[in-house]
Amino acid sequence: MSGICEGRVAIVTGAGRGLGRAHALELARQGAHVVVNDLGGATDGTGSDAGAAQLVVEEILAAGGKAVANTDDVADWAGARRLVEQAVSEFGGLDVLVNNAGILRDQTIASMTEENWDAVIRVHLRGTAGPTRFAAEYWRARAKGSGRPLGARLINTTSASGIYGNFGQSNYGAAKAGIAAFTVITALELGRYGVTVNAVAPAAFTRLTENLMPAEHAAALAPEHVSPLVVWLASAESDGVTGRVFDVGGGRIGVAEGWRLGPEVTRQDLWDAAELGRVIPDLVAKAAPNVDMLGRTPAGD
Numbered sequence: 591m592s593g594i595c596e597g598r599v600a601i602v603t604g605a606g607r608g609l610g611r612a613h614a615l616e617l618a619r620q621g622a623h624v625v626v627n628d629l630g631g632a633t634d635g636t637g638s639d640a641g642a643a644q645l646v647v648e649e650i651l652a653a654g655g656k657a658v659a660n661t662d663d664v665a666d667w668a669g670a671r672r673l674v675e676q677a678v679s680e681f682g683g684l685d686v687l688v689n690n691a692g693i694l695r696d697q698t699i700a701s702m703t704e705e706n707w708d709a710v711i712r713v714h715l716r717g718t719a720g721p722t723r724f725a726a727e728y729w730r731a732r733a734k735g736s737g738r739p740l741g742a743r744l745i746n747t748t749s750a751s752g753i754y755g756n757f758g759q760s761n762y763g764a765a766k767a768g769i770a771a772f773t774v775i776t777a778l779e780l781g782r783y784g785v786t787v788n789a790v791a792p793a794a795f796t797r798l799t800e801n802l803m804p805a806e807h808a809a810a811l812a813p814e815h816v817s818p819l820v821v822w823l824a825s826a827e828s829d830g831v832t833g834r835v836f837d838v839g840g841g842r843i844g845v846a847e848g849w850r851l852g853p854e855v856t857r858q859d860l861w862d863a864a865e866l867g868r869v870i871p872d873l874v875a876k877a878a879p880n881v882d883m884l885g886r887t888p889a890g891d
């Protein structure tokens with residue numbers, strides 16, 4: 591198959607279903623050799639099923655593409671290491687890592703169990719850090735060996751819940767905000783090896799969101815709408831775009847602008863807490879308001 595990712599080797603985590611599956615299929619259609627990772631568990635992360643990754647591999651092979659399955663748990667660092675090693679041993683290298691695997695265990699903070707907190711933080715944050723850590727080690731060695739920029743790509747998956755905030759998802763949103771920060775920081779670290787790092791905050795009708803969205807949105811918000819951006823970011827054509835978070839879904843692509851310093855006040859000596867009542871409300875009134883779940887302010891900008 592030929593396309594903008596021809597001959598590139600890509601790993602997609604959580605690619606047995608939903609968004610990851612759509613990314614893997616489109617990467618393969620655009621010529622990439624794909625390692626399709628999926629543990630095959632339920633939406634809350636329980637259980638496993640090797641069939642999920644294998645089915646996507648068979649779809650890619652049937653369409654004339656190249657793919658192999660991997661069923662490691664991405665949050666297990668030994669599994670993450672095996673995943674990166676498998677790409678290198680099967681396809682001779684690694685150009686693209688798409689960290690996409692995810693689970694949900696929504697609960698308000700007053701009721702949050704330790705288990706639900708840890709499970710969500712583990713899959714999203716450890717499950718992004720682990721594969722990245724071993725890919726980064728591989729890319730560093732290759733960059734030092736070749737003496738030229740690699741053109742490698744890391745694409746993470748955050749969420750509106752993490753970058754804007756959503757009721758009932760403090761575990762998931764904290765993990766996804768962490769992934770947005772991880773994106774910015776790893777872009778700084780890996781740039782010297784010729785690796786760009788970006789994240790997508792997708793909106794798509796999948797088993798994770800089917801209870802939150804009306805069924806009539808299924809086609810308009812199909813995961814396939816998110817994959818073209820992921821595949822372009824995975825290609826050599828996206829050189830120069832790094833450290834960015836994209837809000838994407840249903841044909842819309844936006845750039846999510848990050849935290850930035852707003853109005854400030856300074857004094858040379860210590861602030862007295864008792865005087866801040868005359869300072870802080872004014873400062874907050876001058877600052878841009880927090881955005882809503884769609885990333886927009888009440889004024890609509």
Ligand SMILES: NC(=O)c1ccc[n+]([C@@H]2O[C@H](COP(=O)([O-])OP(=O)(O)OC[C@H]3O[C@@H](n4cnc5c(N)ncnc54)[C@H](O)[C@@H]3O)[C@@H](O)[C@H]2O)c1
Nearest residue numbers: 604607608609629630631663664691692749793794796798
């Ligand atoms: N669907 C949306 O609107 C939406 C919105 C924001 C963010 N996201 C994020 O997009 C990503 C994909 O979600 P989706 O909606 O396609 O859900 P999905 O449930 O259809 O797919 C997620 C896949 O990840 C796999 N997975 C879970 N834990 C794993 C682990 N430890 N190791 C390997 N694989 C594992 C699951 O088996 C599943 O196939 C997630 O990170 C999710 O948080 C989705």
